[in-house]
Amino acid sequence: MKRSDLQLIEDYLDGTISPRDLEVLNELLESDATARERFLSLATMDEGLQDLAVTPSIVTDCTGYNGGVYPVRSGSVQGTVGGTRALLSRPIVAAAAGLILGVFFTSAIWAATETGRQKILTLFHDSFEFGSPPVPVGGPVNPDAWGGDYVEISGATSGIEPIHGERMLRFLRADYEGKEDAVGYMSDIYRVIDLKKYSSRFADGNSVVAVEADFGSVPLDDADRFFANLSVYALAQVPTNTQSWQVLIGTPRRMEEVALASARRSRGLEGSPGMSWQKLSLEMRLPQETNYLLIGLHTGDRLAAGESGSETPPAVQFEGQFVDDVKVKLRRGI
Amino acid sequence: MSSEATSSDFHEPFVRALTRHERVIRAYIRGAGITRPEDVDEIMQEVSLVAWRKFDQLDNADEFPVWACVIARYEILMFRRRHARDRLVFSEKVYELLAEQSLEEVSSSMKEKRLNQLQQCVENLPPASRELVTAAYQPGSTIDKLASQLGKKTNTVYQQLWRIRRALEQCVEERLEAE
Structure with missing residues (x-):
């Protein structure tokens, strides 16, 4: 291979190739199987060198794990630039540690997932396949479970298939167990994510939290009747008992006062035949003082809200509104 | 699941x-x-x-x-x-x-074999080359930064890395052929 062709490959792998040179490289790789072979060989070498540069410490960090085959590295290849590597520098090893510590369910794996290389850290991912069932007590009193209004974990039903896996969350009612006034047209469910162990990641105030979830509805005659809401609040402290949670969540003004930052996004749920899941996503810059995130998933009934005028309607029972695949990621701000 | x-x-x-x-x-x-x-x-x-x-x-x-x-x-x-x-x-x-x-x-399994041989080849590099290439692949490292830390010109470091990469390629190919 000519040095100029090799240079094109190196430039691509370095991320420094120009659009013009990319065209040339495209033509080369399309027509020349040997060039493709060389490209793959160099790409593998690049990945291998990055792997060697970031992983020397992992084996000794995972002394509790005795069942796996870790890619043991020689300490002699550790680099001299970049300082001490973070513990658990590879995602799968962090995931393994999550399992060892007995915190296993899907989101727990990814809560523990990070690498020295990545700029995006997935804090939480739940598609409702595992974990504690939601608790209808008005708020996320149990930090390991969703809490709020009456909801249930459901399989495929009424023609709606979970977007991932075999389960999803179904909104049932706009009230919770023991609610004094069983009124409302919104069903709300919340989850708390403890960020304290990640505080160094956003200590400079330059990180953004991104939240997304997929909402769906059974087909309805009035396709615009229901809407979905996604919310996130950055909090320094969270209530420690059920009643305090109920007061905080039930008093929007209080919530706004307490939150260090908040974001909310809404969209109509197109409950029509052949509907697909509808994604809601939002981003919020994370204040340095944040210790917890409060994630809220909500659905509302416009009809009930409109009919009731200024009065809050009796607690609505929902007719097939769902949410699935909730992700919360932390990334460096732009 | x-x-x-x-x-x-x-x-x-x-x-x-x-x-x-x-x-x-x-x-x-x-x-x-x-x-x-x-x-x-x-x-x-x-x-x-x-x-x-x-x-x-x-x-x-x-x-x-x-x-x-x-x-x-x-x-x-x-x-x-x-x-x-x-x-x-x-x-x-x-x-x-x-x-x-x-x-x-x-x-x-060619990729796995390549990666295994690469590890051996890196370990067999002269210490200065091994440290340079490992430093170059640390997260966030750039040739400019590396050159500055080493007190060398950027192009000098670039050429050194180019030669090390060619040596590693050759080493991996030879070891694969010998398998």
């Missing part, structure tokens, strides 16, 4: 398989033309998650790397679509050719 009861039966074999084969899957993603480390991370996370969800569908654990790379192929395609406007990436045709050829390398 179909139920909580089965998840605990699967989690150790899953972590074991992912631990063992992650670098091969990452090499596959890179070989498909995804070069930014943070992009490889993003795709790898999605692949890991999908693989976990579907792990009970895998009959033979030996097929994990190929199976996971097939998942990766789809995730890469999705990634390319999401970033069609903000990344310089290969044409669809070249991507398909590379993805196919790369999968054959995974299937024949």
Whole structure:
């Protein structure tokens, strides 16, 4: 291979190739199987060198794990630039540690997932396949479970298939167990994510939290009747008992006062035949003082809200509104 | 994964398989033309998650790397679509050719062999070369920064790294032939 062709490959792998040179490289790789072979060989070498540069410490960090085959590295290849590597520098090893510590369910794996290389850290991912069932007590009193209004974990039903896996969350009612006034047209469910162990990641105030979830509805005659809401609040402290949670969540003004930052996004749920899941996503810059995130998933009934005028309607029972695949990621701000 | 009861039966074999084969899957993603480390991370996370969800569908654990790379192929395609406007990436045709050829390398264990031989070759480098190349691949490292830290010209460091990479390529090929 000519040095100029090799240079094109190196430039691509370095991320420094120009659009013009990319065209040339495209033509080369399309027509020349040997060039493709060389490209793959160099790409593998690049990945291998990055792997060697970031992983020397992992084996000794995972002394509790005795069942796996870790890619043991020689300490002699550790680099001299970049300082001490973070513990658990590879995602799968962090995931393994999550399992060892007995915190296993899907989101727990990814809560523990990070690498020295990545700029995006997935804090939480739940598609409702595992974990504690939601608790209808008005708020996320149990930090390991969703809490709020009456909801249930459901399989495929009424023609709606979970977007991932075999389960999803179904909104049932706009009230919770023991609610004094069983009124409302919104069903709300919340989850708390403890960020304290990640505080160094956003200590400079330059990180953004991104939240997304997929909402769906059974087909309805009035396709615009229901809407979905996604919310996130950055909090320094969270209530420690059920009643305090109920007061905080039930008093929007209080919530706004307490939150260090908040974001909310809404969209109509197109409950029509052949509907697909509808994604809601939002981003919020994370204040340095944040210790917890409060994630809220909500659905509302416009009809009930409109009919009731200024009065809050009796607690609505929902007719097939769902949410699935909730992700919360932390990334460096732009 | 179909139920909580089965998840605990699967989690150790899953972590074991992912631990063992992650670098091969990452090499596959890179070989498909995804070069930014943070992009490889993003795709790898999605692949890991999908693989976990579907792990009970895998009959033979030996097929994990190929199976996971097939998942990766789809995730890469999705990634390319999401970033069609903000990344310089290969044409669809070249991507398909590379993805196919790369999968054959995974299937024949060639990628794993390359990675293993590379480790040996790096260890056999002269200490100064070994430290230089490892430093160059640290997260966030750039040749400019490295040159500044070493008190050398950027082009000098670039040429040194070029020579080290050629030496490593040659070493890997020779060791593969000798296997």
